[in-house]
Amino acid sequence: MIGTLYLLPNLLGVAAPSDVLPARSIALAQTLNHFIVETPKVARAFLKTLSPERVIADIFITACDPLPAAKAQCAAWLKAGIDVGVISDAGCPGMADPGAAFVALAHTTAIAARVVPLVGPSSVLLGLMASGFDGQHFAFHGYLPSKPLERDAALRALDRQVQSTGSTQIFIETPYRNAAMLGALRDVVAASTHVCIAQNLGAEGETICAKAASAWSETDRNRFVVKAPTLFLLGKPQG
């Protein structure tokens, strides 16, 4: 009997677990004893938040780095019939973290474990819903290049996609580069393209603003310069 691989979403920031996690996701995190995690310290704090009385030292936690060792551990547990939880540092495992490698492992014919994705907060999904842009056709690009010339070229390419197909283009930026990205958006994106910026999605301090690139004022932009997790969306308002 092969174990099951459960994909357990983490919180996205300061939030009550019951605000963003279904009771089933919470219960599985509370009862599983074996985890593959992005950062052990972060995962332990999450599990402690869900079960303040639990002895975290009794839980088997393996960091996903180095990957070969973590994959061997995950495979050994699943083959021994042990259910395994995958926890990333924020949001849904497999979205922008090493979690997908363990899912791919579970799908190999040598293991063929059941994979169960659990519901939880995803900044990409929450931002897409809250943008008012096309949610039927969209693309997520992760991080754009950090060097200004390449970043601006990437922004122009995304803007052309919006203008030619109407599909929503989504990306993230490391918080300390928010000010630079806000400036680049002002300088590069077509005036008629709409820009949605969403900060602290699914957590305390959630702030979402969507309007035409030409309608963004310096005051609007200054609200988002703060060092907080930020999602950027380019698109066309629907309806």
Next chain:
Amino acid sequence: MIGTLYLLPNLLGVAAPSDVLPARSIALAQTLNHFIVETPKVARAFLKTLSPERVIADIFITACDPLPAAKAQCAAWLKAGIDVGVISDAGCPGMADPGAAFVALAHTTAIAARVVPLVGPSSVLLGLMASGFDGQHFAFHGYLPSKPLERDAALRALDRQVQSTGSTQIFIETPYRNAAMLGALRDVVAASTHVCIAQNLGAEGETICAKAASAWSETDRNRFVVKAPTLFLLGKPQG
């Protein structure tokens, strides 16, 4: 004082609400009295599931079709300081339904209502997590063309994206065309591209299978011919 627009995810199929909805999402659906919904009958059944004792006839429910009347009603409620919930027939509002039009309305300067996206099940997100493919670079295309020649051309274009960039390509199909789509995938997609098919995500009967296109047997495919909500993903296994 302007009302708040809450985006309330619905269930994706037969599922206990606490399995897929956080307590906060459930509580808001139980306490809001004004809703813009995709199909009134479906929304009433959902609200009744969450609050069996509630008198549904006392709740104000406006269908999003015709759109101009629904937008006028939504604007009037928000301007009167009334909080409004948006509910689609399945999953997250704004993903593949008319919900985004009301979000875009709320973002207009004439209204400028706060938009709050709530956590719930999304088949696109759950399928992406469970695929083991790249979750940092992906695109969702909604429905592909239904005519065979155009559908096959679209599949070839997505396959080229996978082969050249490694990004995950996601689409859906109406359940009665599942058999035709499974045949097209067999005939059109490169042998080395991996195909993930996921059915009844976040609901009873959840079935997920991911493997190289060349490794899919007729037996594998026959599991997915049934008329159930189905998500298709093309990609590369991570790790």
